[in-house]
Amino acid sequence: xxxxxxxxxxxxxxxxxxxxxxxxxxxxxxxxxxxxxxxxxxxxxxxxxxxxxxxxxxxxxxxxxxxxxxxxxxxxxxxxxxxxxxxxxxxxxxxxxxxxxxxxxxxxxxxxxxxxxxxxxxxxxxxxxxxxxxxxxxxxxxxxxxxxxxxxxxxxxxxxxxxxxxxxxxxxxxxxxxxxxxxxxxxxxxxxxxxxxxxxxxxxxxxxxxxxxxxxxxxxxxxxxxxxxxxxxxxxxxxxxxxxxxxxxxxxxxxxxxxxxxxxx
Amino acid sequence: xxxxxxxxxxxxxxxxxxxxxxxxxxxxxxxxxxxxxxxxxxxxxxxxxxxxxxxxxxxxxxxxxxxxxxxxxxxxxxxxxxxxxxxxxxxxxxxxxxxxxxxxxxxxxxxxxxxxxxxxxxxxxxxxxxxxxxxxxxxxxxxxxxxxxxxxxxxxxxxxxxxxxxxxxxxxxxxxxxxxxxxxxxxxxxxxxxxxxxxxxxxxxxxxxxxxxxxxxxxxxxxxxxxxxxxxxxxxxxxxxxxxxxxxxxxxxxxxxxxxxxxxx
Numbered sequence: 364x365x366x367x368x369x370x371x372x373x374x375x376x377x378x379x380x381x382x383x384x385x386x387x388x389x390x391x392x393x394x395x396x397x398x399x400x401x402x403x404x405x406x407x408x409x410x411x412x413x414x415x416x417x418x419x420x421x422x423x424x425x426x427x428x429x430x431x432x433x434x435x436x437x438x439x440x441x442x443x444x445x446x447x448x449x450x451x452x453x454x455x456x457x458x459x460x461x462x463x464x465x466x467x468x469x470x471x472x473x474x475x476x477x478x479x480x481x482x483x484x485x486x487x488x489x490x491x492x493x494x495x496x497x498x499x500x501x502x503x504x505x506x507x508x509x510x511x512x513x514x515x516x517x518x519x520x521x522x523x524x525x526x527x528x529x530x531x532x533x534x535x536x537x538x539x540x541x542x543x544x545x546x547x548x549x550x551x552x553x554x555x556x557x558x559x560x561x562x563x564x565x566x567x568x569x570x571x572x573x574x575x576x577x578x579x580x581x582x583x584x585x586x587x588x589x590x591x592x593x594x595x596x597x598x599x600x601x602x603x604x605x606x607x608x609x610x611x612x613x614x615x616x617x618x619x620x621x622x623x624x625x626x627x628x
Numbered sequence: 629x630x631x632x633x634x635x636x637x638x639x640x641x642x643x644x645x646x647x648x649x650x651x652x653x654x655x656x657x658x659x660x661x662x663x664x665x666x667x668x669x670x671x672x673x674x675x676x677x678x679x680x681x682x683x684x685x686x687x688x689x690x691x692x693x694x695x696x697x698x699x700x701x702x703x704x705x706x707x708x709x710x711x712x713x714x715x716x717x718x719x720x721x722x723x724x725x726x727x728x729x730x731x732x733x734x735x736x737x738x739x740x741x742x743x744x745x746x747x748x749x750x751x752x753x754x755x756x757x758x759x760x761x762x763x764x765x766x767x768x769x770x771x772x773x774x775x776x777x778x779x780x781x782x783x784x785x786x787x788x789x790x791x792x793x794x795x796x797x798x799x800x801x802x803x804x805x806x807x808x809x810x811x812x813x814x815x816x817x818x819x820x821x822x823x824x825x826x827x828x829x830x831x832x833x834x835x836x837x838x839x840x841x842x843x844x845x846x847x848x849x850x851x852x853x854x855x856x857x858x859x860x861x862x863x864x865x866x867x868x869x870x871x872x873x874x875x876x877x878x879x880x881x882x883x884x885x886x887x888x889x890x891x892x893x
Contacts (some may be wrong), residue, residue, distance in 0.1 A: 401677055402667055409869045412666055510778040523791050530788065604674045 365590050368393040368584035368598075369578065370424030370453075371433040372417075374602075375403035376608060377511070378435030383459070384575035385433075388553035389582070393595035395427045397626055398612075399434035402552045404511065405438040406480030413482075417443035423628050425597070429453060430587055437479055437547050441488035444591035461573035463492035463542050464513040467491045470542040474590055476535035476561070479546030481506040489546050490507075503538045507547075511546055514549040515611060520556060526559045528553070538563055544568045552615065582624060630852050633658040633841065633863075635689030635718075636698040637682075640668035640866075641873060642776070642813035644880035645702030646723070647862075649840035650698075654847070658860035660692045662891055667867035669776065670703040671745030683706035688893050690770075692863070694718060695852055698839060702812050706753035716745055719846050726842040727835035728757035729808050734831045737809040738765040741800035741826070744811030746771040754811055763840055768803045772796045772812075779814040780876060785821060793818070793825045801826055805809035809833045817880065 369385065371378055375398045382394055382439045397420055399405075405413050417439045421432055434447065440457030447455045466475050466489075468560045477489040484506040493500050509527055518524045535543065543565050545551060551569045558567055582588045589595070601608040605623040612620050634650065636643055640663045662685055664670075670678050682704045686697055687737055696719045699705045699712065706721030706752045712720045731740050731754075742754040749771040758765050774792055783789045800808065808830050810816060823832055847853045854860070866873040870888040877885050 403672070407668070407869060408666060449819050473680065509774070509777050512774050516773050521870060523788060523795065526788050526791065570683050602671060603677050609670065 365587050366393075367428050367430040368394050368395045369431050369433065370421075370427060370436045371435050372399065372420040372424060372439075373435040373548060374399050374405040374438070376400075376510070376612045376615050378433075379612050380548050380551045380571040381433060381435040381574050383617050384430055384571045385578060385616070387580050388575040389588070391589040391591050393589065394559045394597040395424055395429060396599045397423055398599075398601040398608055402449045404480070405436055405510055406482040406511075408482075410442050413442045414446050417447055418450060419628055421447055423600070423626055425451065431456065431578065431581065433578060434458065435548055435574070437483040437488075437570070441486045441546055442481055456574060456581065457514065457547065458570045458574050459492050459546075460567055461577040462546065462570035463489055463496060466498070466542050466544045466568045467493055468501070470615070471542050473497055474540045474542070475500055475502050476538070476540035476543040476565075477502060477546050478507050478510070478531070478535075478540040478543065478550065479504075480511065481508055483546050485505065489544055501538065503535050503540060505531055505534055508555055511547065511549045514552040517614065520551055524553065524556050525559065528556045532541040532557070533557030540565060542566045542568060544573070544591060546572060567587040567611045601624045602626050630855050631658075632693050632695040632806065633638065633660045634696050634698065635660050635662070635686075635692060635694030635702050637664065637685040637689060638669040638813060639663070639703070639882055640665050641780075641877045641880050643698075644877050645816045645836040646698060646700040646814050647838050648880070648882050649836045650843060653844050654853070655852040656856050656860060657847075658854065658856070659688055659862040660694060660867040661773055661862070661863075661864045662688055662861055663866040665772040665866045671747040671776075672699055673747075675707050678704055678707045682712055683715060684893055686712055688865070690716065696843065696846065698843060699723065700755075700813055702748040702835070704749055706751045710813055720851075721839060721846065722887050723835045724753045724757050724811075726755045726838035727811065727833055728754055728761060729805050731833045732758055732761040732765070735765070735831065737806050738762055739803065739805045739807070740767050740804035741808040742767060742769045742775040742802070743772050743775070743796070743800075743808065743815065743831075744769070745776065746773055748811050754837050755775050766803065768800050768805060770796055770799055771790070775818055776814045780890050782879065784817055789821050790817065790824065790883055791811065797822070797824040799826045801860040805830060807831045807833060810835060820842055855883065864888045867891050
């Protein structure tokens with residue numbers, strides 16, 4: 364059991380920010396990553412489609428006998444976890460609950476901002492998860508549809524990105540939030556700009572690192588941490604445009620991806 | 629033959645700018661529109677996937693016994709026309725050639741700018757089409773990946789959009805273009821801002837109206853213009869998220885879309 368890989372899927376490259384944190388927290392674990400680049404983005408698709416895509420992605424990962432699946436996509440996490448848990452026997456970790464838990468732990472005044480794709484914000488998934496922990500917190504949500512294309516364009520620090528962040532984040536700073544959840548796996552790339560806009564006093568919850576902590580906790584408790592002594596060989600798959608995935612992906616992973624294979628299902 | 633509908637497909641809502649122009653040029657023609665919103669956008673996908681998606685879209689339209697198919701998507705037009713023409717007997721009209729022809733007609737100094745999605749620009753489809761007509765024109769191309777999300781966000785006239793347009797279009801104004809092709813069906817929504825940036829002296833070629841002229845020409849020549857006397861009833865289909873298609877789509881079509889049905893294939 365222990366030396367089986369961890370499976371991770373996302374709609375595209377964004378989930379690689381989660382892989383980066385798992386590499387740091389759990390350097391002995393082998394990763395199989397699937398980016399569904401043929402159907403990216405999920406944030407604008409219907410719940411029925413997102414459930415179907417998620418099941419197909421999980422089935423693909425199960426071929427590698429994974430011991431746990433991370434749904435490293437906020438949209439899929441807010442819609443498809445119940446159907447995945449019903450269908451697959453391994454633990455399924457989404458990105459919403461770990462982020463919500465960390466925000467609840469960090470906030471002092473129970474005033475929390477959440478930013479994400481339109482689909483994630485519309486479903487109020489973070490608000491529900493935070494309310495479930497804190498009772499009555501003030502949760503202010505804001506969809507930021509331009510943040511994903513800005514991150515993919517690589518405009519991480521310029522004045523335009525700063526202006527866009529100011530426009531999106533104004534309602535949150537007006538509400539004097541003390542904690543901000545980055546509810547999309549693309550957003551850690553824009554952390555500098557976001558942090559400048561909301562002010563250094565606001566704690567930023569990067570769901571990627573919260574997810575890595577959650578995964579580490581589950582494997583520890585179930586005694587299924589890898590016992591491998593040599594460096595694991597990771598595998599990266601994309602359902603389309605593998606060269607582009609490798610090129611853009613290294614910005615998210617923080618290191619070169621030597622090989623990306625085409626996944627078909 | 630004559631009263632059969634015209635079929636139009638696009639990866640999403642953008643092609644509705646073409647429908648708008650066809651409504652103006654050919655008010656008696658019935659339209660069947662298909663937006664492949666389950667797989668939008670095409671601009672970042674591989675040629676193999678785009679060919680497969682295009683064949684599936686055309687097959688869907690053929691069920692309605694269409695007399696002509698408009699590929700109202702620049703990416704699909706630059707990749708899938710040969711495979712579609714081989715497979716289907718009706719005339720297939722793409723958006724590249726009509727836009728290139730119009731630019732070649734309008735330019736005085738043979739200095740033409742082309743803007744589009746990364747996929748369209750990378751394939752140099754407009755440059756090849758313009759060179760084919762004018763011999764040796766100076767064609768300056770620029771990918772503008774943020775223009776589509778800006779148009780969908782509805783930021784059509786604000787300062788941020790102006791700043792982004794300035795950044796993208798600077799290489800074109802430096803080259804003293806006298807004509808600019810909007811090589812993406814989303815871009816007509818940003819025409820005001822684009823025109824302000826390149827200056828009123830630069831002629832803007834909106835591929836949507838060129839395509840409508842091309843379609844009118846083909847139907848006239850083949851004597852297959854509709855002879856219907858009453859107002860045609862149009863049909864709109866999307867492969868996913870039909871409510872969102874109707875909501876965002878009306879900005880592109882310039883009028884309300886009463887009903888959008890889900891297409892399955």
